Amino acid sequence: MKAILGAQGVWEMVEKGYVELENVEKLTEAQKEELENKRKKDQCALTIIHQSLNDDMFEKIADITNAKKAWDTLQNSVIGVEKVKKVRLQTLRAEFESLMMKETESISDYFTKVLTVVHQMKRFGEKLEDVRIVEKILRSLNSKFNHVVVAIEESKDLDTMSIDQLNGSLRAHEERMDKGKQERVEHVLQAKFSWNARGETNENGRQGRGRGRGRTVDKRHIECYSCGKDGHYSWECQTSKEKKINLLCTVKMLKNQYYSLRSRKIKILKIVRGILTMELATI
Numbered sequence: 001m002k003a004i005l006g007a008q009g010v011w012e013m014v015e016k017g018y019v020e021l022e023n024v025e026k027l028t029e030a031q032k033e034e035l036e037n038k039r040k041k042d043q044c045a046l047t048i049i050h051q052s053l054n055d056d057m058f059e060k061i062a063d064i065t066n067a068k069k070a071w072d073t074l075q076n077s078v079i080g081v082e083k084v085k086k087v088r089l090q091t092l093r094a095e096f097e098s099l100m101m102k103e104t105e106s107i108s109d110y111f112t113k114v115l116t117v118v119h120q121m122k123r124f125g126e127k128l129e130d131v132r133i134v135e136k137i138l139r140s141l142n143s144k145f146n147h148v149v150v151a152i153e154e155s156k157d158l159d160t161m162s163i164d165q166l167n168g169s170l171r172a173h174e175e176r177m178d179k180g181k182q183e184r185v186e187h188v189l190q191a192k193f194s195w196n197a198r199g200e201t202n203e204n205g206r207q208g209r210g211r212g213r214g215r216t217v218d219k220r221h222i223e224c225y226s227c228g229k230d231g232h233y234s235w236e237c238q239t240s241k242e243k244k245i246n247l248l249c250t251v252k253m254l255k256n257q258y259y260s261l262r263s264r265k266i267k268i269l270k271i272v273r274g275i276l277t278m279e280l281a282t283i
Contacts, residue, residue: 002050010045010067017068018042018077049074089124092117101142105168111137121232131159134166141170148173 005011018038021027027035045067050058053074060077061070096117101110114137118128135158138149152158152169 001049004048006047008044008048010041013038013041013045014067014071017066029232046070085124089121089126092124096121096136101138105141106165111167130163133160133163134161137166144177145170145173219275
C-alpha cells in the first residue's frame with residue numbers, strides 16, 4: 001500500500017498529515033489554494049487506503065476523516081505496540097534459524113520459502129545483510145548439495161556474494177544433477193526393455209525350431225497372438241515391433257514431462273511403470 005501511495009504522490013500526507021486551519025476566510029488566496037491542495041491529497045490518500053482494506057479492517061477506520069489518523073490506527077491494529085512487534089520478530093528469527101531444505105524440495109522453492117521469512121523480518125525492523133542469508137542457505141541445504149556447498153565456499157567470497165548469484169549457481173548445479181539422473185533412468189529403462197524383448201525373441205525362436213525343423217511351414221493359417229492376424233508368428237510381427245518403438249517414444253516423452261515437473265515426479269514415475277507393464281503384457 002505504501003508503494004501505491006508514493007506512486008500517487010500522497011505518501012507525505014499519510015506520513016506527516018496537515019493542519020486544518022481556522023478562520024480560513026482570513027487567509028490569502030495563495031494560502032487558500034495551498035490548503036485546498038492539501039485537502040485533496042489527504043482525501044486521495046484516504047480513498048486509496050479504503051480501497052485496499054477488507055470489510056473488517058475498514059470498520060476500524062470508517063469514521064476517520066484524514067489519512068494520517070487512519071494510517072496510524074491501522075498500524076496500531078495490525079502491527080501492535082512495540083512489545084508485540086518484538087515478540088513477533090523473535091518468532092520470525094526462530095523460524096528463520098530452523099529452516100531446512102527438504103529432500104523433495106527444489107532450489108527455487110526453498111529460496112522462496114527463505115525469502116518470505118526474510119521479508120517478514122525486515123517489515124518488523126530486522127536488518128539482514130546478504131551474507132547472513134547466504135550463509136544460512138548454504139548450511140541448510142540437503143545432503144545432495146554438500147559437494148556444491150564446499151565448492152562455493154572454496155571458490156567464492158561469501159561476504160560479497162549476492163542472494164541472486166547464489167540462487168543462479170545452485171540452480172545450475174541442480175539442473176546438471178537432474179540431467180544426470182534422467183540419463184541414468186533412461187539407460188535403465190532401455191536396458192530393461194531390451195532384455196525383455198530379447199528374452200521373448202529367444203523363446204519364440206526355440207519354439208519355432210522345435211516344431212518345424214527340416215520342413216517348410218505353411219503360415220497362411222497361423223495366427224499371430226500379438227496382432228491377431230494370420231500369416232506370421234508373433235516374433236515376426238511388424239506391428240509388435242512398431243508397438244515397441246512407439247512405446248519407447250512414449251516412455252521418453254513421459255520422462256521429459258517427469259523431469260520438467262519435479263513436484264510431481266513420484267506420480268509420473270508410477271504412471272510410466274504402469275504403462276510399461278500394460279504395454280509389455282500386450283506385446
